[in-house]
Amino acid sequence: DGGITQSPKYLFRKEGQNVTLSCEQNLNHDAMYWYRQDPGQGLRLIYYSQIVNDFQKGDIAEGYSVSREKKESFPLTVTSAQKNPTAFYLCASSTYLTGRNTEAFFGQGTRLTVV
Amino acid sequence: AQSVSQHNHHVILSEAASLELGCNYSYGGTVNLFWYVQYPGQHLQLLLKYFSGDPLVKGIKGFEAEFIKSKFSFNLRKPSVQWSDTAEYFCAVNGGGYGNKLVFGAGTILRVKS
Numbered sequence: 001d002g003g004i005t006q007s008p009k010y011l012f013r014k015e016g017q018n019v020t021l022s023c024e025q026n027l028n029h030d031a032m033y034w035y036r037q038d039p040g041q042g043l044r045l046i047y048y049s050q051i052v053n054d055f056q057k058g059d060i061a062e063g064y065s066v067s068r069e070k071k072e073s074f075p076l077t078v079t080s081a082q083k084n085p086t087a088f089y090l091c092a093s094s095t096y097l098t099g100r101n102t103e104a105f106f107g108q109g110t111r112l113t114v115v
Numbered sequence: 116a117q118s119v120s121q122h123n124h125h126v127i128l129s130e131a132a133s134l135e136l137g138c139n140y141s142y143g144g145t146v147n148l149f150w151y152v153q154y155p156g157q158h159l160q161l162l163l164k165y166f167s168g169d170p171l172v173k174g175i176k177g178f179e180a181e182f183i184k185s186k187f188s189f190n191l192r193k194p195s196v197q198w199s200d201t202a203e204y205f206c207a208v209n210g211g212g213y214g215n216k217l218v219f220g221a222g223t224i225l226r227v228k229s
Contacts, residue, residue, distance in 0.1 A: 035219070040124060040222075041221055042121075042205060042221040043219040044219075045216055045217070090158075092217070103149065103161055103164055104149075105161075106158050106160075107158065
């Protein structure tokens with residue numbers, strides 16, 4: 001089955017530690033995205049990547065880092081510099097064309113809790 | 116800055132009531148518009164999308180949305196809601212001043228009473 005796989009589903013981290021969230025897709029999509037979901041704030045874009053080895057900051061990139069070494073993978077690292085990392089993180093992907101007529105597909109999410 | 120506004124954060128309806136959820140965006144260029152739904156414990160799913168053409172778009176589960184360019188709006192409607200429509204609904208926009216970013220509104224939590 002084609003889709004987006006995020007792991008783990010639940011993650012606990014101690015303050016001061018970096019943690020990496022995994023996102024893999026087998027949809028052959030060029031574009032991948034990371035969003036953070038907090039109650040009452042919708043989904044806020046952290047980083048996005050339109051092709052391999054290229055990515056751009058979204059609206060709330062501070063304290064996060066990403067890499068895009070392979071088309072199918074877009075891991076997100078939550079660093080100790082992120083002031084309030086406890087949240088639900090969603091990964092998405094879409095076919096990237098020269099136009100914009102594409103839709104995004106989402107993974108099941110990772111709930112990160114800092115303890 | 117570009118933004119997407121959803122008018123109500125919480126909506127409570129009885130079964131068979133009509134639904135309209137408001138969505139406005141701030142950029143006037145050519146945009147693509149989406150409504151996504153997140154049922155309790157499930158991942159985000161696409162309800163419907165507008166790219167071009169007929170501004171009245173029909174989606175899954177009896178939902179529809181109307182794009183009104185002059186009002187920068189893309190309101191979601193359903194004539195008669197069911198208990199199973201209880202979920203959180205997100206409006207999203209890309210293109211125009213948003214570039215290739217998909218920008219979401221804050222979401223509307225709909226609770227349907229049986």
